[in-house]
Amino acid sequence: MAISDSSAPRTVRELGEFALIDRINAGRVQAPAVVLGPGDDAALVMAPGGRVVLTTDMLVQDRHFRLDWSSPADIGRKAIAQNAADVVAMGAMPTAFVVALGCRADTPLEVIDDLVDGLWAEAIRAGGSVAGGDLVCSRELIVSVTAMGALVSGSPIERAGARVGDVVAVSGRLGWSAAGLAAFTAGVTGAEVEQALAAHRVPQPPYATVLDALQDRAIDSPAGQRVPQRPNIGLHALTDVSDGLLADLGHIAGASGVAIALDSAALHDPALEPIAAVLDADAVQWILTGGEDHAFVGTWAPDRPLPAGWLAIGRVEAGAGLTVDGAATIGDGGWESFRATGSGARW
Known part of the structure; x- marks a missing residue:
């Protein structure tokens, strides 16, 4: 012993x-x-x-x-x-x-x-x-x-690059961290909500779906490192979903001077519905306003096929603001550090 x-x-x-x-x-x-x-x-x-x-x-x-x-x-x-x-x-x-x-x-x-x-x-x-x-x-x-x-290339992908006609697409799960937070707050545990609890504990950003899309070929740098070069794949604007889908797409729309129209049917996640039923909550609101999933959402040229792992959820239009199924959103519903439930924001 x-x-x-x-x-x-x-x-x-x-x-x-x-x-x-x-x-x-x-x-x-x-x-x-x-x-x-x-x-x-x-x-x-x-x-x-x-x-x-x-x-x-x-x-x-x-x-x-x-x-x-x-x-x-x-x-x-x-x-x-x-x-x-x-x-x-x-x-x-x-x-x-x-x-x-x-x-x-x-x-x-x-x-x-x-x-x-x-x-x-x-x-x-x-x-x-x-x-x-x-x-x-x-x-x-x-x-x-x-x-x-x-x-990956000489230029960053900024929020300000969205263009009218672009396809809005997301990679990664939305609403799961918010569902986990709701379950923790309500004291609900068990197999029905375990995936949501795990998503709140540890986000799973799909890094590869962005980096793989950007890496078309690689050249040897003088230092011997493999430095990938970004092809012209038509990715115009990009952000991660940290404060909520509406909040973060609002940043892209505002910075780009465009409007963004979302399709709620495209955003539907059947796996969230049983969890929402257990917690008497609205899964759609988790998807639209829940933060800390760290999925990626971007706008893509409409004449290019979306890479693997990306799902079209809307389009970029002329104008300003966000709509869901044609209805204007009120506020962003996202996270903000100095609200009671906020998480954090960068300067």
């Missing part, structure tokens, strides 16, 4: 900051774009094409996650996923993530281990790695991520 060592450090305070940093980085293998990872004053990351996509997001305990709902590994994956989705939504490949972590000194080391495992698991799924970060003592658990990415 194994005998446990009662003198072994069990909390962050007992281990100490620098030993904890060593523990976090032990055995990790950096992505090819990371030339110099943890251990110096800063990381060194390759920037093919000379420009870097940057984004940052913060998760605060009891505001963006609850430890009685999500495991530390879930939280780590979610923190990376929401940043990686923003990088991909710009038409870039994630290369590296820098993570600032705040926690109490009495936090068990197992919590940090599991959180870091989650960070790395999603970073690898997105195509990058955790290149460094910072540690600080705080009253609650805080995870702040800065993500970097390399443009």
